[in-house]
Amino acid sequence: MIKRLLKLGCSPDKQFSASLSPEFGEESTTALLWVLAQSDAISVDVVRILIKAPANVDYIAPKSKLTALMLAAKAQRHDVVGLLRKANANPLHRDYYEETALLFASRAGDLASVKSLIKAKSNTDDGSLHEASPIQELASCVQDMSDMLRLEQTIRTLVDSKADLLLPHIPSGSKNSLFLALENPQPVSVTKALIKVAMWAQINHPDNIYIQHLQSGTKWYFSPTMYLVSSCFTGDHRHVEELRTLLYMAQCQDRKFPEYGPAEVHQLLPEDVVGAPQHILDRNAKRLVDKELREKREQDHQTKLRFMHEEALHKGYIQDIHVNQKLKHTYRTHQVDIVNQTEKTKLQQSALERKNALVAAGQQQTQQQLKLNFQEQQAKSKIGEQKMQNVLASEAQSSKLAGQKQAQALKVAGDRSAHALKAREHKMKMEEARAKQKLRR
Known part of the structure; x- marks a missing residue:
């Protein structure tokens, strides 16, 4: 089927979207990379046909930066690694994580692939200081210990x-x-x-x-x-x-x-x-000597201080007696001063209390006088208000009587006007009746 499609003109390097690694999701890839990325190994014959087509054996996936050689080494397909090397696939390409095909092969413990890639002049220490070399990857990650001979041979090949x-x-x-x-x-x-x-x-x-x-x-x-x-x-x-x-x-x-x-x-x-090592031991020996010297100097210093202290005690014994007597006299004097000060404070406190009592009595009398004045003002205010209310009531009564008289006068005038109007209407009707009688005659 592959041969037939290629003969019909299908390009082996036609790009399409597929996932080569779950970490990166879908990315642009080719048939060769897709075949090598499958978990179920596809026949080496299919890979051989694609390589002979010829497919680009150095195509680099844009996201993961994976190549066909890396995927083959990762899957431990040393037969495919050999085919790709014969097709001059570059073993020095690095993926997104700066890892090479040799790193993948070493991590998997794939001796045949390791040998093939080393023959292709892959650097056995191709990791930088911040990446693992193939031997480090093998030591850290290899877990398939079923074939110890193959593991030892892989290590020997790298060494x-x-x-x-x-x-x-x-x-x-x-x-x-x-x-x-x-x-x-x-x-x-x-x-x-x-x-x-x-x-x-x-x-x-x-x-x-x-x-x-x-x-x-x-x-x-x-x-x-x-x-x-x-x-x-x-x-x-x-x-x-x-x-x-x-x-x-x-x-x-x-x-x-x-x-x-x-x-x-x-x-x-x-x-x-x-x-x-000897230089560490020598340095420690020097520190030990220095420590002993420091301790001896400290001991001598303490001895000297103790001697000076004892001498000072001896010389100051008599002085201490005089000092103690002076302190006792000072203490008694101080006690007398305290008693005098206490009495003085009590007298001052008593005088202050009397003064405060007089001030309080004066304040109370003032408050009572203010209260009486306020009550007197309230009484006067009530009398004035009552007089004002009486005046207003009288004026209101007068206004009411005047209004009643005016209303009565208006009513009388209205009655007269109504009577005069009725008389006029009656007169007009009489004149109209007379006129009609004249016309009939």
Whole structure:
């Protein structure tokens, strides 16, 4: 079907939307990338046909930055990795997370793909200081321990390609491959393989340590054996004893010591320090001598102060007697002053109370007089109001009588007008009747 479609003119690089990784959703991709991204492996023959078409083996997905070589390495399809390499697919491309195909293959423990990519001159330490190298990815993430021989061969392949086992991995706190292996979900197998293949030769290297940086500026150094029993270890504590036994069998030495910062420059080494280098021990010896000198100087100073104090006590004994007598006299004088002051205060208080009583009596008399004046004013005001009401009532009665008279006069005048009007109407009717009689004649 694929061959038929290609013969009919379908382009193998026709782009369409599909998801290559759940993290990025749909993005523009090609048939080759889509085939390699499927969870159910599609036949290698289909991939071979697309490559020969020829499909673009270096197409980069716009969001995830994935390539066909990365997807093949991630799926542990070393046969497809080989086909892509023969088609000159570039192994140095990096995805969105700056990871290469070699990193994917190392993480999966795919020996064949690792060898193929290394032959293609992929850098075995291609991670920057902020990314994991292939050997670090393998030590930290590999979990398929069913084939220990393949795991050891993968490690050997990376080591033979100049992978740096002591390279620090910054995101994990500058742990090298061995320390990452100790915190692998299945640490015993991967640690054993790492030591057996290559790490045994560098097990006691000065740089094979974990450094804990404290806020004070002090740095604590731990060898793998001491790291396992420190608070820095974040792996599965159920495997600690087995891992320590494995390390001791590889002649790993205990090393645990601090390098003090400026804030703790005078601190001495704790008793549990082990395997400290000579310059640390020499510095501690100097601090110990300095401490002893400081303590001796302090002791001499205290002795001198005690002697001076005793001498001062002896010389001041007689003076103390005179001082005590003077203090007693002063005390008695002070007591007399206190009694006199108390009497004076009582007299002043009594005079003040009498004065306050007189002031209060005067205020009470004033208030009573004001009250009487107010009542007198109220009585006068009521009399004036009553007179005013009487005047207003009289005026109202007069106005009422005048109004009644005026109304009566108006009524009489109205009655007269009505009578005169009726007389006039009667007269007019009589004249009209006479006129009609004349006309009839």
